[in-house]
Amino acid sequence: MTFNDRIFGVLMIVLAIAYGWGATQFPEPFGGAEAVGPDTFPKLLAIVLAISSLYLIVRPDPDNAWPWSRTGIELIIAVVVLIFYAMLLQPLGFIISTTLAVGTLCWRMGARPVNAYITGAVSGVVVYFLFSFALDLALPLGLLSFLEVN
Amino acid sequence: METLGYLMDGFGVALQPHNLMFALLGAFLGTLIGALPGLGPANGVAILIPLAFSLGLAPETALIMLTSVYAGAMYGGRISSILLNIPGDEPAMMTCLDGYPMAQKGKASEALAISAVASFIGSLIATVGLILLAPLLANFALTFGPAEYFALFLLAFATLGGITGKNPVKTVVAACIGLMIATVGIDNTGVQRYTFGVLELFEGVDFIIAIVGLFAISELLFFIEERAGGGKEKMKVNKLSLSWKDIRDILPTSFRSGVLGFVAGVLPGAGASLGSFISYTLEKRVLGKKGAFGTGDPRGVAAPEAGNNAASSGALVPMLTLGVPGSGTTAVLLALLISLNITPGPLMFTQNADIVWGVIAALLIGNFLLLVLNIPLVGIFVKLLSVPPMYLLPIVTMIAFVGIYSISNTIFDLYFMVAFGVGGYVLRKLEIPLVPVILGLLLGPEMEKNLRHAMELSDGDWMILWDSGLAIGLWVFAGLGLILPYIVGPLLRRGMKATPNSGSPESD
DSSP states (O other): OOHHHHHHHHHHHHHHHHHHHHHHTSOOOTTOOOSSOTTHHHHHHHHHHHHHHHHHHHSOOOOOOOOOHHHHHHHHHHHHHHHHHHHHHHHHOHHHHHHHHHHHHHHHTTOOHHHHHHHHHHHHHHHHHIIIIISOOOOOOGGGGGGOOO | OHHHHHHHHHHHHHTSHHHHHHHHHHHHHHHHHHHSTTOOHHHHHHHHHHHHHHTTOOHHHHHHHHHHHHHHHHHHHHHHHHHHSOOSSGGGGGHHHHHHHHHHTTOHHHHHHHHHHHHHHHHHHHHHHHHHHHHHHHHHHTTOOHHHHHHHHHHHHHHHTOTTOSOHHHHHHHHHHHHHHHTOEEOTTSOEESOTTOGGGTTOOOHHHHHHIIIIIHHHHHHHHHTOTTOOOOOOOOOOOOOHHHHHHHHHHHHHHHHHHHHHHHSTTTHHHHHHHHHHHHHHHHHGGGOOTTSOOHHHHHHHHHHHHHHHHHTHHHHHHHSOOOSHHHHHHHHHHHHTTOOOSTTHHHHTHHHHHHHHHHHHHHHHHHHHHHHHHHHHHHHHTTSOHHHHHHHHHHHHHHHHHHHHOOHHHHHHHHHHHHHHHHHHHTTOOSHHHHHHHHHHHHHHHHHHHHHHHHTSOGGGGGOSHHHHHHHHHHHHHHHHHHHTHHHHHHHHHTSOOOSOTTOO
């Protein structure tokens, strides 16, 4: 099967065209046009990308299998965990969000749930204290901010 | 003997107590990173960059620490080759051939010690080579004009896949993607390019975020896919009994391989993997029937280790003198330089002499530290091999989050990093190499600047790009870099395929 490279090649050609078209829309720089304006380099890139993508479509490599079914779901879970981790880092605070994120990732990668969340909590606390005391950097405390000693 | 004077100054910098401390820390962390499963040198250095920033380290200290990490990771990579027959990183592949048989014969400690000594000799030779060659090359590079630089950057991209690379067109695609990302933001004529009015994009894409996302996050996703979370069995290592004679026996091999490896490291398109491959094959031929290669000959351990460590130090030569890295890890080190506001290239040797020579001196000191660390502490590093990735990788991911968050304290950067991670995973699945993407991000602005300068000098005549003999030479080599893999590649790959497959594809 050689779908991957072909599809990727088509997507890249679309990107090259959109990118090259984008370059033609730049306003003329202040001080008038020059031999090499802001659009020259992007146009060159668009041409090179389009040509090499064409090659990928004509001479694709054999495919690597994509992980459908369960592994695919695990991957999606991992990405969702990472997005939530970023989203909740400030509201929940570093320690709680790290416990949840690292714990869930360890668990989904095969650790026993209890061990997983203990790993998450310990690593969160250790890194928090390392950063705030040894390295003097403030990570958000979030929900735990009542513990803050001032 | 100007060089010697500079080197003395360099030692002055490197021997300052706090620099020495960070060199030691770096060497230790590096060996750790090399030994731990799922953390190659490029990956490890990438994660540590934001931390070096948020620590507020002085430029020379940050660079000394991360160069030590780089050197240390090369030491660490061999441990799993010898004990488990699984190369920790690609260049350590050849070490499996004789290292694992030695371990099976109950001589694991000897193999580890011999490889540490050989690594030391290889790095030492290469560092001396670096000291001799780098100033010459930097002087030569001062004669480069913008057109030559433009061609040099092209050469860097063209040879990045290496002559053993599979599909050079994919390298070109990857480079284009990287260069395109680099054009996002306000350019130096004040025009907004591809910002879509998003405020966070006005300053362009921070390459540190891209690097950490591409390496660290995509590695996590790969481990999840391969369900390789379980970790490896615990290994026991016998007590070390190494005589002076054993070391003396591997010395000639180590010297020869060190020199070869250094040459392979300096040349564009060769790199550490080829360095260890050539060293091993050549040594096998030199010793002929006198050696028992493939069945646990100590010299078969020494040759690839000396070769690969020499090559990785040699790879610093083009990075430091021309600002053009030849491998993933040196690209990451270049990222560190750029973000420390040091312009890499020949001028660095005059403008930032203390930093350059400090780093070179630190490399020499680091080698001694690594040798001292590696022989007695090998037991600790061996234990690390059995750390299950299911605990390790989530924690590494968390450290990547902390690092990126601590640079700017914005959540936007974290989303960006995750997006790069997913993108990196998809690219790796398609066998599109990630290193050219990163190099494109790093070199994009300089490349465009040189193109503009060249065109301003010639009043818009494109012929200036291949107007000098030097520029033509660079273009020819760049062309060869893309064509040779089709001709020589299959032959060399067949030679290397006889050996076990490498672990992670992105750690050169």
